[in-house]
Amino acid sequence: MSQVLILVDSVGGQVSKSTGELATFGARLGSVTAVVFEPALAAQLNGFSIANVVVVTGVDTSKYSPAPVAEALAQLITAKSATALLVTSSARGKEIAGMVAVISNSGLITDAIDVDADRITTQSVFGGGTTVHSAVTTPTAVITMRSNSIEVVAGSGTPTQEEFAPTISEAAKLAVVNSTEPAVKGGRPELTEASIVVSGGRGTNGDFKPIEALADVLGAAVGASRAATDAGWYPHTHQVGQTGKTVSPQLYVACGISGAIQHRAGMQTSKLIVAVNKDPEAPIFELSDFGVVGDLFNVLPVATAAITAKKA
Amino acid sequence: MSGQVLDRAGVDAVLNDLDEYAVEEALRIVEAHSPTKEAGEGSGHTITLISMGPERATEAIRKALSMGADNAIHISDDALAGSDALATSLVLAKVISTEGFDLVICGTESTDARMSVVPAMLAQRLDWAALTFAGSVIVEPENSKVLIARSTEFGVENMSAAFPVVVSVNEKINEPRYPSFKGIMAAKKKTITAKSLSDLGIAASAVGASAAWSSVKDSLLRPARSSGIKVEDSGDGGNQLAAFLAEKRVI
Numbered sequence: 320m321s322q323v324l325i326l327v328d329s330v331g332g333q334v335s336k337s338t339g340e341l342a343t344f345g346a347r348l349g350s351v352t353a354v355v356f357e358p359a360l361a362a363q364l365n366g367f368s369i370a371n372v373v374v375v376t377g378v379d380t381s382k383y384s385p386a387p388v389a390e391a392l393a394q395l396i397t398a399k400s401a402t403a404l405l406v407t408s409s410a411r412g413k414e415i416a417g418m419v420a421v422i423s424n425s426g427l428i429t430d431a432i433d434v435d436a437d438r439i440t441t442q443s444v445f446g447g448g449t450t451v452h453s454a455v456t457t458p459t460a461v462i463t464m465r466s467n468s469i470e471v472v473a474g475s476g477t478p479t480q481e482e483f484a485p486t487i488s489e490a491a492k493l494a495v496v497n498s499t500e501p502a503v504k505g506g507r508p509e510l511t512e513a514s515i516v517v518s519g520g521r522g523t524n525g526d527f528k529p530i531e532a533l534a535d536v537l538g539a540a541v542g543a544s545r546a547a548t549d550a551g552w553y554p555h556t557h558q559v560g561q562t563g564k565t566v567s568p569q570l571y572v573a574c575g576i577s578g579a580i581q582h583r584a585g586m587q588t589s590k591l592i593v594a595v596n597k598d599p600e601a602p603i604f605e606l607s608d609f610g611v612v613g614d615l616f617n618v619l620p621v622a623t624a625a626i627t628a629k630k631a
Numbered sequence: 632m633s634g635q636v637l638d639r640a641g642v643d644a645v646l647n648d649l650d651e652y653a654v655e656e657a658l659r660i661v662e663a664h665s666p667t668k669e670a671g672e673g674s675g676h677t678i679t680l681i682s683m684g685p686e687r688a689t690e691a692i693r694k695a696l697s698m699g700a701d702n703a704i705h706i707s708d709d710a711l712a713g714s715d716a717l718a719t720s721l722v723l724a725k726v727i728s729t730e731g732f733d734l735v736i737c738g739t740e741s742t743d744a745r746m747s748v749v750p751a752m753l754a755q756r757l758d759w760a761a762l763t764f765a766g767s768v769i770v771e772p773e774n775s776k777v778l779i780a781r782s783t784e785f786g787v788e789n790m791s792a793a794f795p796v797v798v799s800v801n802e803k804i805n806e807p808r809y810p811s812f813k814g815i816m817a818a819k820k821k822t823i824t825a826k827s828l829s830d831l832g833i834a835a836s837a838v839g840a841s842a843a844w845s846s847v848k849d850s851l852l853r854p855a856r857s858s859g860i861k862v863e864d865s866g867d868g869g870n871q872l873a874a875f876l877a878e879k880r881v882i
Contacts, residue, residue, distance in 0.1 A: 386754075417752045424844075439848060500787040500788075593875070
């Protein structure tokens with residue numbers, strides 16, 4: 320059976336949600352080996368389609384990032400004769416994947432939304448306007464998968480566990496991390512991982528309170544258009560769009576966002592799109608499953624109260 | 632900083648937005664460490680643009696030169712059409728390793744390909760340090776050292792490395808300048824060195840669409856999203872929104 324590696328991401332010592340998604344995709348291609356760089360994560364990998372866990376030892380990921388991770392993965396590909404390595408499509412994930420592809424002479428596909436048993440990947444390009452199917456022609460395919468692209472299929476049993484000590488080159492240790500400032504978490508899910516995203520734009524006029532209130536009752540992440548982040552109303556890390564993040568949640572709620580092409584590029588593959596905007600001609604309505612023409616400062620508090628009531 | 636600063640301008644005919652940030656950052660670094668506080672002749676540093684792309688990329692190169700870069704290398708070859716990130720990084724690494732730069736500054740991603748992996752691949756190929764996704768860059772010439780604040784979804788990492796270094800900058804790092812009239816006039820006299828694959832000693836079979844390690848099977852236009860229900864808010868819009876979400880079982 321083909322061997323497939325997946326790189327386990329973590330946030331604050333917890334395995335990321337995307338791990339289950341990678342395992343689900345990986346199981347289509349073969350037997351899944353999950354690779355962790357923090358030993359504590361190994362215990363959190365029960366209940367997924369993961370046959371084996373490799374704990375990489377002797378790599379200080381807090382000091383050197385991301386080159387040693389790439390070297391370790393490339394060596395594991397050789398050791399396991401893996402036919403595929405799946406990594407989450409984060410900025411860091413793509414970078415690691417690119418380095419692994421160079422070291423192991425493997426073909427690379429980034430931002431895939433699907434992969435089948437024959438390693439044919441599906442990508443959504445040009446802002447979701449075009450779907451591309453590609454095949455990797457090298458013995459190993461390095462593929463980064465976009466979050467929220469698949470329903471996680473639970474696996475049974477406890478994976479076997481082993482340790483792996485890679486040889487890290489001096490070149491991989493040239494760039495040193497001197498200190499880290501973790502992303503400020505407001506108790507909300509991470510933007511690219513969230514199943515629901517509520518975003519605000521120019522129409523908020525700088526007041527994101529109604530956006531945040533709706534997001535919190537939905538358990539959603541908060542996004543923002545470039546107009547809102549450039550005005551300094553919301554941190555740039557929350558920007559959705561061509562020069563910001565690409566999200567593909569189950570539900571995307573656009574509030575006071577006109578829906579410029581650059582914004583659409585970052586959200587139009589969302590499963591369900593809801594828009595609230597004062598302007599009935601706003602282009603965002605062209606791709607919305609449900610639109611409310613009205614002032615977000617009137618509509619959102621009513622919706623938040625109604626959802627709270629329905630949940631109670 | 633005794634050597635040269637290099638910048639990779641975009642593969643697009645229009646100077647890629649993200650690469651304007653890279654050009655601007657290179658200019659700022661040189662200006663900060665030049666006795667005359669100006670980039671260009673007399674600064675003691677050279678900013679070279681490297682661009683890989685078709686003939687029409689010259690326009691983008693001229694724009695970056697008019698911003699203040701000193702000269703440019705333009706790699707153009709019909710065999711390069713369809714090159715993937717692996718081939719692009721191979722060609723750029725070859726140019727960089729033969730020219731002897733201290734610092735390579737790249738934009739974070741080209742706006743058409745969204746691969747964002749070329750800078751990391753470049754560092755890997757050159758065996759140089761990769762300082763990527765920089766939201767700020769500080770060069771300490773006395774220590775031959777570069778410090779950046781790397782900004783990703785996990786937070787900010789303050790990183791450093793000694794020359795030579797590949798840096799990629801994000802679009803929050805600066806406000807790119809507009810070329811001045813003087814700059815536009817001066818750019819006309821600056822040298823753009825054309826290089827082909829044979830000049831670089833790279834076989835045409837190593838790059839381009841046929842050498843890519845992944846191949847496109849097919850591509851289809853995604854059906855346009857059709858607009859759904861649209862209601863006018865007359866006090867009840869919020870309730871209708873909540874009812875729609877309940878109907879779709881989102882809540």
